[in-house]
Every structure is written in structure tokens, then in C-alpha cells.
Amino acid sequence: xxxxxxxxxxxxxxxxxxxxxxxxxxxxxxxxxxxxxxxxxxxxxxxxxxxxxxxxxxxxxxxxxxxxxxxxxxxxxxxxxxxxxxxxxxxxxxxxxxxxxxxxxxxxxxxxxxxxxxxxxxxxxxxxxxxxxxxxxxxxxxxxxxxxxxxxxxxxxxxxxxxxxxxxxxxxxxxxxxxxxxxxxxxxxxxxxxxxxxxxxxxxxxxxxxxxxxxxxxxxxxxxxxxxxxxxxxxxxxxxxxxxxxxxxxxx
Amino acid sequence: xxxxxxxxxxxxxxxxxxxxxxxxxxxxxxxxxxxxxxxxxxxxxxxxxxxxxxxxxxxxxxxxxxxxxxxxxxxxxxxxxxxxxxxxxxxxxxxxxxxxxxxxxxxxxxxxxxxxxxxxxxxxxxxxxxxxxxxxxxxx
Numbered sequence: 001x002x003x004x005x006x007x008x009x010x011x012x013x014x015x016x017x018x019x020x021x022x023x024x025x026x027x028x029x030x031x032x033x034x035x036x037x038x039x040x041x042x043x044x045x046x047x048x049x050x051x052x053x054x055x056x057x058x059x060x061x062x063x064x065x066x067x068x069x070x071x072x073x074x075x076x077x078x079x080x081x082x083x084x085x086x087x088x089x090x091x092x093x094x095x096x097x098x099x100x101x102x103x104x105x106x107x108x109x110x111x112x113x114x115x116x117x118x119x120x121x122x123x124x125x126x127x128x129x130x131x132x133x134x135x136x137x138x139x140x141x142x143x144x145x146x147x148x149x150x151x152x153x154x155x156x157x158x159x160x161x162x163x164x165x166x167x168x169x170x171x172x173x174x175x176x177x178x179x180x181x182x183x184x185x186x187x188x189x190x191x192x193x194x195x196x197x198x199x200x201x202x203x204x205x206x207x208x209x210x211x212x213x214x215x216x217x218x219x220x221x222x223x224x225x226x227x228x229x230x231x232x233x234x235x236x237x238x239x240x241x242x243x244x245x246x247x248x249x250x251x252x
Numbered sequence: 253x254x255x256x257x258x259x260x261x262x263x264x265x266x267x268x269x270x271x272x273x274x275x276x277x278x279x280x281x282x283x284x285x286x287x288x289x290x291x292x293x294x295x296x297x298x299x300x301x302x303x304x305x306x307x308x309x310x311x312x313x314x315x316x317x318x319x320x321x322x323x324x325x326x327x328x329x330x331x332x333x334x335x336x337x338x339x340x341x342x343x344x345x346x347x348x349x350x351x352x353x354x355x356x357x358x359x360x361x362x363x364x365x366x367x368x369x370x371x372x373x374x375x376x377x378x379x380x381x382x383x384x385x386x387x388x389x390x391x392x
Contacts, residue, residue, distance in 0.1 A: 025274060035274070082274070082275070082277070084275075084278070085275045085276060085277055085278035086277070086278050105275050107274050107275065110274065110277065173277065173279070175277075175279075175283065175286070221286050222282065222286070222350060222353050222354065222363070223279060223282045223283040223286040224279075224280070224281075224282030224283065224363060225277070225279045225280075225282065225283050227282075228279070228280055228282070235360070235361070237282075237353075237360060237363075238357065238360045238361065241353070241354055241355075241357075241360050242357075244354060245355070
């Protein structure tokens, strides 16, 4: 009886799929002198992500397509790329949020040396990150067996900038960084902000000194591209403005 | 569609090979206000350069000064003055916006609103200036 009842519903539950055209900016340093655009047609569902499309292309059409990804869930920060002219994480960009009546442009992030296809050399980016000393420098000792005490309000002060995943979407969206690779860039300043405003840290003046440089926070022209690009929703430009004000006050 | 989506291309998709340098980065109000601020700033700089030179002419010879200033009375120069005032007004209002964005947390969060306030103030100022100015230019 129960099996017969189940069979009465032969409704087609197949989810509709779409053919989406991707234009990907390819560059193979062994063959190409200039990057070139290549188009791929991929069968996608509305709930698929751009990363799924890249996987389909790599696994089913062209195995030479090169890109970084690790966790594929917006945490590791490996797959920042320029999708339809804006920096995004491929793993957080859904097909349904894009206009698939036109090709979807995918290219590497800007301002860092292009290595292959969607991969850039991240070393200059991480060098700036290291330069701001992104680690706790505390003169105080925590009580034996205890942690350093911090109030909720003190933690809240820098909560926003703890969310950074170092994907470089902000730094490579910055017009100043494109033309001046020496600029620390939004990501480094965000990670400096995270410690400058941490009540347990005692080296704020050192970091403010580092960022009070010709290539430091004063390069920021408040274009807000970084704030728009951040996949974690960090108010990057606001953090930079707070560091600017801290430098003027001489203390956080 | 959420604000955080990658959005859509507004320009019709040109053949890809026509974009050798990659696509134009599609920044929003903040980026375009900065671009406009740069362009108007450079334009105003070159105007001031010429303006200092032609004013300095009066020390060299008052006749030459009068001759140069006389050429400024033409309608083409009159239209150029509209562009100059437009550039200065935008640069001034947007400069105030940038100061607010740097010093006031509320303004940092609401910079897009402030950009449209700047555009609105620019339109109002130009509506007040342009008809009166053009009447002067074309009635002499």
C-alpha cells in the first residue's frame, strides 16, 4: 500500500540548469607573451558558484586551467579573483547573482605579478603584512594559569578587523596599490589595526610609526574599493581612517 | 539581489580580445568620486598656472595684458568658464566630503549618501550660475 502511494507522484523534480559562458583571462608563461581571453560554455545551476564553474572547466574541458582554492567555503582566502570587473571570492559568488545572459569575465586580481592564469605572486602582499608586525607584543605577563583579561568593550573595539582572511581582494582593488606597489595596502593596515587597538598589546606606537610612512596610511585616497571588495564585510576604509586618526593623536 | 553580489556588466560584452589589459575595475561611488576629484584637480592646477602667467603679464606690458584678457571675452572662453566653475565647485564640495570621511565615523559609513549630496549641491550651484553667466557671455 505505502509503496503504491509513493509511486503516484511521477513529478519531474529535475532542477533547471543554464548554459553559462565564461571568459577567462589565461596566461601561460611558457607559451604566451601576453594574457589572452578564452571562452568556455559550462552547464550550471543557479545555486552553483563561480568556483564550481572553474572546477567543471578544469575537470571536464581544459585541465591546464590554473587557479588557487583550498577550503572552497570562504574561509581560507585562496580564490580571490576579479569577476565581472570586481574582486570577489569565487567560492562565495553564486551564479544566480550574476547576469548569465552575458559572458562572465573572470581574471586574476590586479596589481600583483601574474604567474599563470588566475594565480598571482602573493609575496609582495605578504611582505607588507609581515612589515606591520601582525602578532601580539605584550609587556605584561598573564597570571599563571590565566589569560589576559579584556572587557567586552575592549574586545569590540577591534572585532571587525579580526575577520581578515588575507585573500588580497582589498589590496588588489586599490587604485593606489595598482600604480604604487610599495604602498602597504588595505590588508596590512587592517591587520595592524587589529593589534593597535587591542588593549593587551603594548606596541601600538611601533606600528603607528611604521604606518606613518610615505607609503603608509597617508596613501589612502578613500576610494572605498577595499570596503566594497572585502568578502568578510570588514569596513576597511573605516579601519584605515581610525589608524590615520591614531597617528595624529599619537596613541590608539 | 544582495549588495554584495558581483553584479552584472553594464556595457555590452565586446569581443574579449579587445580588452588586452583586462576589464576595467568596476568601482562604485567612492572610486568614481576619486577619479573626478583627480581630473578636476589637475584641470584646476593647469588653469591656475595659465592664470598666474597672464596676470603676471601686466608687469611686463599693460597692452599685452589687455590683449590677452580681451581674447577671454569670446563665447568659447565663456563656455570654458562654465567648465572651470563646474570643476572648482565639484572639487570644493567633494573636498569637504573627503575631510568628513576622514574625520567622522558616520561619514565614513555613509560616504555614498554624501557623494550624492555633493552631486546635488553641484547641480544647485550650477543652476544658479550657468544661466546668469551665459546671459553675460552672449549679450556682450
